[in-house]
Amino acid sequence: MPVRSLKLTNIVKTFGQVEVLKGVDLDVEEGEFVVFVGPSGCGKSTLMRIIAGLETQTSGSVEIAGRNVDALVPSKRGIAMVFQSYALYPHLTVAGNMTLALKEEGVGKAEREARVEKAAGLLQLSALLARRPAELSGGQRQRVAIGRAIVREPALFLFDEPLSNLDAALRVNTRLEIAKLHRTLGGTMVYVTHDQIEAMTLADKIVVLNGGRIEQIGRPIDLYNRPDNIFVAGFIGSPKMNFLTGPLAERASAATIGIRPEHLRIDPAGEWAGVVRHVEHLGSDSYLYVVLTEGPEVTVRIPDQTEIGLDDAVRLTPMPGRIHRFGKDDRVLRD
Numbered sequence: 493m494p495v496r497s498l499k500l501t502n503i504v505k506t507f508g509q510v511e512v513l514k515g516v517d518l519d520v521e522e523g524e525f526v527v528f529v530g531p532s533g534c535g536k537s538t539l540m541r542i543i544a545g546l547e548t549q550t551s552g553s554v555e556i557a558g559r560n561v562d563a564l565v566p567s568k569r570g571i572a573m574v575f576q577s578y579a580l581y582p583h584l585t586v587a588g589n590m591t592l593a594l595k596e597e598g599v600g601k602a603e604r605e606a607r608v609e610k611a612a613g614l615l616q617l618s619a620l621l622a623r624r625p626a627e628l629s630g631g632q633r634q635r636v637a638i639g640r641a642i643v644r645e646p647a648l649f650l651f652d653e654p655l656s657n658l659d660a661a662l663r664v665n666t667r668l669e670i671a672k673l674h675r676t677l678g679g680t681m682v683y684v685t686h687d688q689i690e691a692m693t694l695a696d697k698i699v700v701l702n703g704g705r706i707e708q709i710g711r712p713i714d715l716y717n718r719p720d721n722i723f724v725a726g727f728i729g730s731p732k733m734n735f736l737t738g739p740l741a742e743r744a745s746a747a748t749i750g751i752r753p754e755h756l757r758i759d760p761a762g763e764w765a766g767v768v769r770h771v772e773h774l775g776s777d778s779y780l781y782v783v784l785t786e787g788p789e790v791t792v793r794i795p796d797q798t799e800i801g802l803d804d805a806v807r808l809t810p811m812p813g814r815i816h817r818f819g820k821d822d823r824v825l826r827d
Contacts, residue, residue, distance in 0.1 A: 497522045497648055497680035498543065503552035505538055505704075512538050513549070514704040520682065520697075525674050527683045529691040530701035530727070539701070540652050540684045545569050557647040567596075572641035573650040576657060578633040580625040586612075587621040590640045597644075607643040614676060615639050615669070631662040635669070642677070651683040655690065667693060688728055692716070700724050722822040725750050731779065733816070734790040740764065746817035746825055753779065753793035755814035758800070762807035766790070768800060782806060 498520035505513040513535045520526050528536040541547035543554055545566040554561050561569045580589050590611065591604045599607075612618045615635040625633055634654060641649055651670070655663045671694055674681055685691055691698050692712045700707045700715065700723075708720045712728075719725035725733045733750045741749045756764075766782040769789060780792040780800060792808065800806060817825040 497524070497557055498682065499555040501553045503539065503542060504550045505542065505547070506550045512704050516706060518699060518706070518709070520680060522680055523678050525681045525683065525694060525696045526699060527685060527691040527695035528699050528701055529685055529688055532686060534701040535704040536684045536701050537652060540650055540682065543682065544571055544573050544650055570647035571650055572644040572646040573652065574637050574641050574654045576653040578625070578637045580633060580636060582625050585622050585624055586617060586636050589636055590643050593640065593644055607645070611639040611642040614642065614673060630658055631666055634658065634666055638670070638673070647680065649679050649681040651681065653684055653686070670694065689730060692728070700727060719816065720824055722748060722750070722818050725816055731791050731793070736787045739786050744815060744817055747820045748818040750816040750818065751810050751814060753791040754795070755811045756790065756792045756808050757811060758792070758794070759807055759809035762809035764808040766806060766808065768802055768804045768806060771801060773797065780806070782808065
């Protein structure tokens with residue numbers, strides 16, 4: 493049986509009269525990379541803080557590595573956390589920042605140095621250990637924050653929107669480094685983000701949160717291919733799924749139908765007719781924004797360049813088996 497690194501049982505959190513978390517249950521197995529994703533205010537950061545011990549749940553329980561930690565302070569929970577802000581001490585060197593928690597835990601000097609050397613090698617920080625945070629770039633500071641977590645050898649790594657302060661290029665590079673780090677360490681990681689691209693590219697398992705509840709849990713590709721409801725279907729995938737009601741949905745025996753931009757193709761004999769309102773040329777891809785005769789505006793992704801232009805009339809055909817059907821309750825209708 494796999495070892496369970498984290499177990500959440502019926503986690504409820506209220507602030508005054510506001511119920512932020514409404515009964516969250518989750519199992520995370522050893523070595524998994526689990527991402528909490530959802531819009532602002534969905535409860536993902538509050539849930540992370542409860543796991544870390546920075547916030548106390550109103551009811552429910554948290555187990556880490558098989559033991560209940562509800563009564564334990566963060567430093568005794570066997571976790572290490574990487575925050576959105578780097579939270580580095582400016583007067584300490586890179587090595588000093590990475591070893592501070594180990595000193596407080598009473599880890600011996602030789603062991604501290606060995607752990608720092610190993611983590612610095614993994615994160616390409618070996619040449620920077622004598623520098624102070626002011627002498628580092630944003631990406632280097634974030635790697636130091638990650639290194640500070642690694643040296644603690646925790647049962648559970650917690651990442652709270654760690655890439656939010658980085659520019660676009662650094663976000664991609666650091667995301668790749670975190671993915672490589674997970675493969676190298678094999679540690680259990682729980683990661684919070686509002687960015688569904690980060691979730692799709694990093695996670696073994698995604699937890700989609702909305703309004704304090706879990707909407708769906710699953711592998712990224714499963715959530716993409718088989719969303720349980722309109723919320724998940726619209727949140728996972730970029731550009732987002734097109735949703736249509738009215739005659740086109742009625743003919744498919746649904747209250748709403750969904751189709752992803754990449755699953756619509758230009759077809760002179762296509763059933764759906766429309767006019768191009770806008771075109772985006774991205775080189776490798778083109779996006780057409782088409783106002784349908786029988787429906788709303790839809791986005792069409794063409795995996796190439798195109799000569800189709802503004803105000804052109806086009807006809808579209810959904811790819812076979814790619815239409816998602818939803819009922820009046822917004823839940824998917826399975827065949």
